[in-house]
Amino acid sequence: MKIIDWYILKRYLATFFVMLIMFIPIGIIIDVSEKINKILANKVPFLQVAKYYGDFTIYFANMLFPIFLFLSVIWFTSKLANNTEIVAILGSGISYTRFLRPYLMGASIICILSLGMGFFFVPRASKGFNDFRYKYLKNNSETRxxxxxxxxxxxxxxxxxxxxxxxxxxxxxxxxxxxxxxxxxxxxxxxxxxxxxxxxxxxxxxxxxxxxxxxxxxxxxxxxxxxxxxxxxxxxxxTIYAAETMTLTQLNTFIEKEKQHGSGNINAYLVVLYKKYSIPISAFILTIIAVAVSSMKRRGGMGINLAMGISLAFVYIFFDKVFGTLAEKSAMSPIVAVWFPNLVFGILAVYLLRNARR
Incomplete structure (x- = not known):
């Protein structure tokens, strides 16, 4: 790897993890402010609360990592563009495709980490997170x-x-x-x-x-x-969240068993299974879009790029939630519903990448 590859890759990973470290405490503070009355009223032991917020951290970091990744790539790429570093890199004879290589290497690392987390660690955190909510925070009318x-x-x-x-x-x-x-x-x-x-x-x-x-x-x-x-x-x-609490092997076995039993929730379980693959893959798509959007120096500076990035992030979340719900509540194929946002944003990534090369 060349010096430029290490430089971009380190910025890619460092900015992503710093953004996670910055935003997760904010999420915990907001969650505490909403639930503190019920926690005190139910006299929840401190160790249970601490364990809950450990699970909360893993659960939401995995759920929102595509958004954090997207915004972190836009942030540090916009800084490179504003400092005319990208102009210098491309002016030295490096092609735009070659310039993307460290970004894709970073996306590969994040994708592998996300797959491992989703297959083994997130299910345990999801169980602890949801069990705590149903045991201590739900009203009687909200029980299973x-x-x-x-x-x-x-x-x-x-x-x-x-x-x-x-x-x-x-x-x-x-x-x-x-x-x-x-x-x-x-x-x-x-x-x-x-x-x-x-x-x-x-x-x-x-x-x-x-x-x-x-x-x-x-x-x-x-x-x-x-x-x-x-x-x-x-x-x-x-249990609505049953599929979220299982490792990949357990989930595949569980789905086969539920198919044999004629379960009416099979689509919801399949959505969870397919998202274990689609969300990590989104790291590549969102990285390409973020680089294409923010690699050009604009008059409005970094603010314009961040505004565009946040808008696209909300559109991605909207697509993901709407089509996931459609798959659970209608006859729509779960695999189509789960992969449709990646398909749409994949096409957008190709279009923006072509424009950025020009």
Whole structure:
């Protein structure tokens, strides 16, 4: 590597990490100001609070790293342009493509770090962050609840509840269907299902069971009856952030299992999986855009470049959130939704790079 490569690469990495170090404490201060009343009211132990903000740091650093990277590249490249260093570099005979090489090397380092964090460290931080919020900061009305859960619990059994509250361990309009050779064998209904933690059983209220027979159906009913089923309350209340708390291997296994069970949240889990790859790759796209936007010396100076960078950053966040939500709530393909922002900004990067070369 030449001296110029080391010079730009060190500025690239140093500015990025300094920006992270500067903005994360600001985020922690804002979060503390919002949650301090609930933390004090719930008498949360100090060690739990400290652990929460350790997880908070990793969780949000990973979530917002593309924006910090984008703004840090614009910042130090604008300074190079204002000091006419870029003019001197290009004037020495170095092509614009060659000038980009240390930037792409820096993006590769950040991409690898982000992949490693997303695969192994962020899931643990996400679990700690979300568990703390649900345990100490959420109101009773915000505790885990589910609506219209339909799930396969074995090769031949399917369950359904119209709603289930994890706090009360009570569900409504419960149905259990048993099949054999794709034919219904029995169907169990209850207006209410309640989980009994003492003996890990379920109590069915207004219980009714119909067993299909060749010579006629057999009916059974009771006002109340206890059963032991091969599913847990967690199966009736799929945690929204469950996928975020798993390593890559665990997540792939979990998604395959949920597909077999016919989970209604499968798209949300796939969005999490695909983002583990798309967000790190965005480091290359955003780096190219940032260099193309800020490598020219402008009359307005660094302020114009930062304004353009912040605007593009908000557009990227908007695309990422909107299409991620569309994938979770509609029939839109999760892989298309997750990669669409990178595709749009990739095209923009090519266009801006061509203009910058001129």
């Amino acid at each position: 609840q589910s609506q219209d859960v339909y799930k396969q619990i074995s090769d031949n059994e399917y369950i359904y509840v119209s709603s289930f509250s994890y706090a009360d361990k009570i569900g409504y309009n419960f149905t259990l269907e048993n099949f054999k050779d794709n034919k219904l064998v029995s169907k169990t209904n209850a207006t209410t299902i309640r989980y009994n933690e003492k003996d890990s059983t379920y109590t069915l209220m207004n219980y009714a069971k119909r067993t299909v027979g060749a010579m006629g159906d057999k009916l059974e009913s009771a006002a109340e009856k206890k059963f032991r089923f091969n599913f847990e309350p967690d199966d009736l209340t799929p």
